[in-house]
Amino acid sequence: MIRSEVIKSLIPVISDQLVVCNIGLPSQELHMMDDQPSNFYMLGTMGLSSSIGLGLALAQKEKVIAIDGDGSVLTNLGTLPTIGNNEAPNFILLIIDNGSYGSTGDQPTYAGKKTKLADVARACGCDNVVECKAEEAPETMRKALESDQGTVIVCSCESGNIKVPVIELDPVVIRHRFMTEVEKRNAARGQA
Amino acid sequence: MSVNDRIVADLIKNRIEFVTSVPCKQLAGVIDKIDKAPEIHHVPCNKEDEGMGLCAGAYMGGKRAAIVMQNTALGVTLNTLATLTQFYRMPLPMLISYRGEIGEPVACQVEMAVHTKALLDQMLIPTYHFHREEDADELDAILNHSFMARKPVAILTDAAFWKGY
Numbered sequence: 001m002i003r004s005e006v007i008k009s010l011i012p013v014i015s016d017q018l019v020v021c022n023i024g025l026p027s028q029e030l031h032m033m034d035d036q037p038s039n040f041y042m043l044g045t046m047g048l049s050s051s052i053g054l055g056l057a058l059a060q061k062e063k064v065i066a067i068d069g070d071g072s073v074l075t076n077l078g079t080l081p082t083i084g085n086n087e088a089p090n091f092i093l094l095i096i097d098n099g100s101y102g103s104t105g106d107q108p109t110y111a112g113k114k115t116k117l118a119d120v121a122r123a124c125g126c127d128n129v130v131e132c133k134a135e136e137a138p139e140t141m142r143k144a145l146e147s148d149q150g151t152v153i154v155c156s157c158e159s160g161n162i163k164v165p166v167i168e169l170d171p172v173v174i175r176h177r178f179m180t181e182v183e184k185r186n187a188a189r190g191q192a
Numbered sequence: 193m194s195v196n197d198r199i200v201a202d203l204i205k206n207r208i209e210f211v212t213s214v215p216c217k218q219l220a221g222v223i224d225k226i227d228k229a230p231e232i233h234h235v236p237c238n239k240e241d242e243g244m245g246l247c248a249g250a251y252m253g254g255k256r257a258a259i260v261m262q263n264t265a266l267g268v269t270l271n272t273l274a275t276l277t278q279f280y281r282m283p284l285p286m287l288i289s290y291r292g293e294i295g296e297p298v299a300c301q302v303e304m305a306v307h308t309k310a311l312l313d314q315m316l317i318p319t320y321h322f323h324r325e326e327d328a329d330e331l332d333a334i335l336n337h338s339f340m341a342r343k344p345v346a347i348l349t350d351a352a353f354w355k356g357y
Contacts, residue, residue, distance in 0.1 A: 044275025055249025078238030
């Protein structure tokens with residue numbers, strides 16, 4: 001399985017969740033397959049999906065899934081100690097590890113060589129790190145959502161891409177509809 | 193009231209509930225006060241662009257956010273300021289120690305000081321330079337301005353403002 005197939009298989013599990021999605025092809029794939037107001041698409045700023053997701057999780061009560069890649073996490077490796085040291089039981093970081101920089105032409109990353117991101121995450125203080133194979137992604141995500149524990153999932157898959165259109169939504173529109181959705185869900189939670 | 197207390201009081205007055213920081217010697221006192229303020233969730237970060245990502249997330253989660261950092265790190269944040277904070281039109285007060293100004297004992301700090309205002313100007317970021325303690329009187333209005341305009345603003349605080357190094 002390649003990343004787009006992993007994202008496709010996750011849709012039944014994550015469609016109704018707040019999702020911060022990584023720059024480039026991952027956001028374009030999620031947007032093409034399951035555009036939702038609960039999705040925040042990154043149009044730029046490589047590496048910050050996990051940071052945006054953590055900030056969002058710390059600021060409000062709803063669960064947050066940040067979809068990231070091995071290359072992006074390597075770009076912002078300082079994110080893992082911050083995640084490990086700031087408890088957010090409502091935060092799930094999904095690192096889809098295809099061992100390559102997919103959006104730029106599948107150049108190999110060090111995560112595809114000797115560097116093991118799950119071990120890095122554990123060493124950085126992340127308590128709940130789960131490794132899974134591509135086909136196990138939906139079940140692993142379902143369990144993480146049910147656990148009410150902050151979780152880092154490192155999901156291994158094959159390198160490769162499908163053709164996807166760029167996202168033409170205006171960034172302010174993406175941000176506004178996402179914030180409206182976050183606010184609505186937290187307000188409903190307050191009334192429940 | 194000490195200048196550090198005044199700064200933190202203005203953050204709280206402007207309902208800033210989330211602050212991230214990378215330390216600087218000049219900012220040690222204010223970071224300590226922020227960390228102790230029960231109204232503010234302080235999340236230290238490892239790099240300033242990472243911190244701006246945290247702030248973007250916190251803002252979208254309904255919490256006003258700010259970053260405390262040193263001017264020497266401005267360069268590593270330019271892409272984030274352009275493609276996240278500005279592109280998505282988010283507010284972000286940046287309380288920045290302006291190292292390398294008069295009174296600076298470390299020559300190397302001057303090398304980024306000479307680029308600091310030019311970079312902020314190039315990024316079209318409203319910039320305010322605190323040199324005397326009374327310059328902090330404007331902080332409340334500057335913070336309000338950032339949230340009104342949904343833009344990053346830079347508050348440069350130099351060695352004279354902090355009464356020395």
